[in-house]
Amino acid sequence: MLLSLRDVTKTYPGAEVSVLQRISLDLESGEMLALTGESGSGKSTLLHLMGGLDTADRGVVALDGVDLTPLDDKGRAALRRGTVGVVFQQFNLIPSLTVGANIAFQARLAGRHDPDRVQRLAQRLGLGDHLAKYPEQLSGGQQQRVAIARTLAPQPRLVLADEPTGNLDEATADTVFALMCELVAETGAGLILVTHSERLATRLGRRLHLRAGQLT
Amino acid sequence: MTGPILVALLGHWRRNPLQLFTLLAGLALGTALWSGVQAINAEARASYDAAEATLGEGLFPQIVAGDGGSIPLATYVALRRAGWNVSPVIEGNLGPVRVVGVDPLTAPKGIGPVAVEGADLGAFLTGAGQIFAREEVLATLPDTGAALVITPAAAPNTALMDIGLADRLLGRQGRIDRLIVAQIQPSTRRPLAEVAPGLVQSAPQGDSNVARLTESFHLNLTAFGLLAFVVGLFIVHGAIGLAFEQRRPMVRTLRALGVPLGRLILLMALELAVLGLSAGLVGVALGYVVAAALLPDVAATLGGLYGADISGELTLRASWWLSGLAIALGGTGVAAAGSLLSLSRMPLLASAQPRAWVMARQGAGLAVLSLGLLVLSGGLAVWGHGLMVGFAMLGTLLVGGALALPPLLTLVLRLAEGRARDPVAQWFWADTRQQVPALSLALMALLLAMTANVGVSTMVSSFRLTFTGFLDQRLASELYVSARDAEQAAAIVAVAEPRTNAVLPILSVEAQVAGHPVEIYGARDHATYRDNWQLLRAAPGVWDALARGEGVLVNEQLYRRAGRDLGTAVRVAPGLDLPVLGIFGDYGNPVGQVIVNEAVFARQFPDVRALRFGLRLDPAAVDALRQTLRDQAGVADSAMVDQAAIKALSLSVFDRTFTVTTALNILTLAVAGFAMLMSLLTLAAMRLPQVAPVWALGLPRTRLAALDLLRAVVLAALTGALALPLGLGLAWALLAVVNVEAFGWRLPLYLFPMEYLRLGALALLAAVLAALWPAWRLSRMPPAQLLGVFRHER
Structure with a gap:
């Protein structure tokens, strides 16, 4: 089992209602899962708990058999470096680094930098001619492709994508989505995709819906 | 209409209290140092004026x-x-x-x-x-x-x-x-x-001697105060600039809702005037505290160096605190002028986003401007003449140097980034480079503070070294005795001659050379002068020629003011023109000096009798001779000064001077450190979008915080590296240009590496202290706050 959540609950300070209530789910390696739900239903929070970006108040989040709950900041940071890859809706590239340096960044942090792989990914994602540019010189679709390449360069075991095409037009979104799924499938990693788009959600093998902090 | 506009405008400060504090504190600190120095100067001048009125001098x-x-x-x-x-x-x-x-x-x-x-x-x-x-x-x-x-x-x-x-x-x-x-x-x-x-x-005399003598000291204090004020203005400029940028969307909305641009600008100017006055009041009060703390040391310095009597107590003068408020208000106006001008030209439909790209584009312009100013400064140093040109040279050097800082930092950081192999190091250099525009004002403030520190401490230390060396030359005699009248003078000679190696009469008369007031001294041909006096320039065989009465020595002031170089003639008395054989340094003396042989002096001024004498004897016998002179020639204790006492007094005076300059150094650095702290705190909130992805990719918050600390140290160190040559340039300009133009003598420039290292360490400490709080906040920042960057609603 790649990822396992048991009775995970999360309440933000000052909030009267828990954003996540007793969530349980499993994900196998190579499995692709779409997570849908209304705004504020807790999708992003759930994704953050799975990626070790935040901690649950109760319950167990286990990745590759390792419980994330007792890990300290450094432990979770190491997990994010080596095991998890996150694609954000806002791309969140590092503006001070070139496209090439952005793509290689996480792989180098994880100690798994392979220049050939970076080149191949860049070519596959149509970024071969843009490696020396800075993120602000690229279009939105190009920036999201850089973010995907950065996530996949270190070959993470789990890819978490938070509305990765939310800022793109439909045609670009389709292209980026297809490329991402293809590349994730090649690595054998698990994928959890948070999306509002019914169209994209139906294209993945498995789908879960989150409503008011509970899976339906 | 005014009420709602004011509510909207003031709401910005309510929501950004740190920015408001930065603005007020920056202005108050700058005003405090400026008005503190002015209070000291005013007190000293009042003392000179009181003395002048009492004694009728001038x-x-x-x-x-x-x-x-x-x-x-x-x-x-x-x-x-x-x-x-x-x-x-x-x-x-x-x-x-x-x-x-x-x-x-x-x-x-x-x-x-x-x-x-x-x-x-x-x-x-x-x-x-x-x-x-x-x-x-x-x-x-x-x-x-x-x-x-x-x-x-x-x-x-x-x-x-x-x-x-x-x-x-x-x-x-x-x-x-x-x-x-x-x-x-x-x-x-x-x-x-x-x-x-x-x-x-x-x-x-117009001005009293004391006023003229101490002018150099006051000029240096004023320069320090002005620099501190400019450092404060950098903080204010940064705070106002940021506030205006952040209010651009609101200004656009207000204008779209029908508020006239003129009214808006007027109200914003009024708002700043009120803030400026409030900060000015605090600054003047703080300035009073600074002046009260420093005045006793300044009074001791001036008293010891120039014999000037300064009251150690501070008087609250209306002219002083009014001028303090005026400079605070004027400084606010200068700091806000650019922002108000830009606002007045902003089209109604201009982008509401902060114009970071415009600022980046201005970077290249600044580099060109800085280069132009530095070239101009060099040109003025080489070809310029006059005191005002000297100050213009100083101004262009400092402003040009400050403007050169951001492009130079960017260049160095880009080079470091290119050489970095580790991904974190690569990100560190790239991210630091990206922060330069936002930190540039604070770094320029630090640069100016460090430059002032290097410049002034070099100047004061060079002055100390030169002056003590000068005292060693001039105060070669072990004991100096003044007689009440000719009768006592004769008694002194009679008592001293059998008990000393030499009795050297000090003969002098006031005269004019080429329209300049001078003192003409008659010197006996003696090893005391030959062995100890080091001449700045001299003809071959200078002492022998002087002994034969074939020429004169002139001090540097006369050489520069009257153009009396080696070989040119000096009219010692009607019908007696003698060539200049040598030029000697004469630090602190406002008037020219001519030294002739004792025999020449006696022929030309037969009525002048020596009433002062330098006595050469074994230092161990000084006390005994004092006693004998007291008993046998009736010389009062106050009329006898031994060399060791004068030197000890001079050194103690310099120590007091150092106390004053060290205090001003630390205060100026503290203001610059405060500028960095405020900039880093402001930046900490603005740069979360840059930090959050790196954290998400696996860099722990503690490491990010440590890197922030390291960044502050690196930036301060690079700023210090530029401040050193700039500070030495400042010292050179003060010693070799301003001093010569203002007072007629030039001081040699000495280097004090240990002093610069200590200053560098102090600046790094200031930078670390400034970065400590923002870094600590980052290390303790809840993940939810970092995650906020990734939320869709952002």
């Missing part, structure tokens, strides 16, 4: 004895009978207090008790008399029987009384020190030379 012509001695009472009476409208003055020391005796019946208006309001002339003249002085001076006087009148406006350390009382207290037996010449004189009076051939009249 206001009226004076008549003194040509040989430097006293004037007999009979000569004074003869002058009055010959029609001269003159008034006698007796001066001397009673313990530590300077006693001045005047005759109120003949003194011109504005001198002595004539100027003291509420003075009772009858009581002043009759009976036991009255003594006017400050309260602390009166407290130190022995009981004289005279009534003591507290006079706060009196000159510091001076007691004023009737000439009869002064004569009794000082034991003068009717001898007068000088005569004050009233401005209106009867045209029928007989010539001075006919009535009193031994007396000479001098013109009023």
Whole structure:
């Protein structure tokens, strides 16, 4: 089992209602899962708990058999470096680094930098001619492709994508989505995709819906 | 309409209290240092003015004895009978207090008790008399029987009384020190030379000697205060610029809703004026505290260096605090001018986003401007002349250097980024480079503070080194003795000659060379001069030629002012022109000096008798000789000064000077550190979008915080690396350009590497302290706050 959540609950300070209530789910390696739900239903929070970006108040989040709950900041940071890859809706590239340096960044942090792989990914994602540019010189679709390449360069075991095409037009979104799924499938990693788009959600093998902090 | 607009505008400060605090504190600190220095200067000048009014120097012509001695009472009476409208003055020391005796019946208006309001002339003249002085001076006087009148406006350390009382207290037996010449004189009076051939009249000096002597010191203090104020203005400029940028969307909305641009600008200017005045008030109050803390050291410095009596107590003058408020208001105006101008030109439909890209584009322009200013500064240094050109050179050097900082930092950081192999290192350099525009104002403030520190400490230390070396040359004699009159002078020589290796008379007379006032000294040919005096420039065989009476030595001031280089002729007396054989350094002296051989001097000025002597003897025998001179020649202790005492006094004076400059150094650095702290705190909130992805990719918050600390150290170190040459340039400009133009002498520039290292460490400490809080906040930042960056609703 790649990822396992048991009775995970999360309440933000000052909030009267828990954003996540007793969530349980499993994900196998190579499995692709779409997570849908209304705004504020807790999708992003759930994704953050799975990626070790935040901690649950109760319950167990286990990745590759390792419980994330007792890990300290450094432990979770190491997990994010080596095991998890996150694609954000806002791309969140590092503006001070070139496209090439952005793509290689996480792989180098994880100690798994392979220049050939970076080149191949860049070519596959149509970024071969843009490696020396800075993120602000690229279009939105190009920036999201850089973010995907950065996530996949270190070959993470789990890819978490938070509305990765939310800022793109439909045609670009389709292209980026297809490329991402293809590349994730090649690595054998698990994928959890948070999306509002019914169209994209139906294209993945498995789908879960989150409503008011509970899976339906 | 005004009310709602003000509510909208002021709401910005309510939501950004840190920005408001930065603005107010920056202005208050800058104003504090500026007005503190001004308070010290004003207090010193008031003391000089009080002394001038009390003693009549600078206001009226004076008549003194040509040989430097006293004037007999009979000569004074003869002058009055010959029609001269003159008034006698007796001066001397009673313990530590300077006693001045005047005759109120003949003194011109504005001198002595004539100027003291509420003075009772009858009581002043009759009976036991009255003594006017400050309260602390009166407290130190022995009981004289005279009534003591507290006079706060009196000159510091001076007691004023009737000439009869002064004569009794000082034991003068009717001898007068000088005569004050009233401005209106009867045209029928007989010539001075006919009535009193031994007396000479001098013109009023305009400024007192002390005021001129200390001008250099005050100029340096003012320069320091101004630099500190400019550093403060950098903070204010940054805060106002940021506030205006952040309010651009609101301004656009207000204008779209129908608020006229003119009204908006007026209200924003008004808002800034109120803030400026509030900060100014705090700054002036802080300035008073700074001045009160530093004044005793400044007073001791000026007293020791120049014999200037400065009151150690501060007076709250209206002109001072009003000018403090004015400069705070003016500074706010200067800092806000660019932002207000940009706002006035902003089209209604302009982008509401902060114009970071415009600022980036301006970076290239700044580099060109900085280069232009530095080239201009170099040009002024090479080809310029005059004091104003000297200051223009300093200004262009400092502003050009400050503007060069951001492009230079960017260049160095880009090079480091290119050489980095580790991904975190690569990100660190790239991210640091990206922060340069946002931090540039704070870094420029730090640069100016460090430059001022390097420049001023180099100048003061060079001055100390040169001056102590100069004292070693000039104070070669082990004991200096002053005689009351020619009779005592003869007694001194008689007592001293068998007990010393040499008795060197100090002969001098005032004269004019090429229209410049000079002192002509007669020097005996002796190893004391040959072995100790180091000449700045000299002809071959200078001492032998001087001994033969074939030429003169001139001081640097005369060489520069009158163009008397080696070989040019100096008119020592009518009909006697002698070539310049050598030029000597004469630091701190405002007037020119000419040294001729003793025999030449005696031929030209036969009436002048030596009343001062330098005695060469075994240092161990100094105390015994003092005792003998006291017993056998009646020389008062105050008329004998030994070399060691003068040197010890000079060094202690410099130590006090160092206390003042060190305090100003630390305060200026503290202001710059505060600028960095405020910039880093502002930046901490703005740069979360840059930090959050790196954290999400696996860099722990503690490491990010450590990198932030390291970044502050790196930026401060790079800024320090630029500040060092800039500070040395500043020191060179002060020593070699401004000093020469202002005072006629040039000081050599010495380097003090340990001092620079200590300063560098202090600046790094300031940077670390400034970065500590923002870094600590980052290390403790809840993940939810970092995750906020990734939320869709952002």
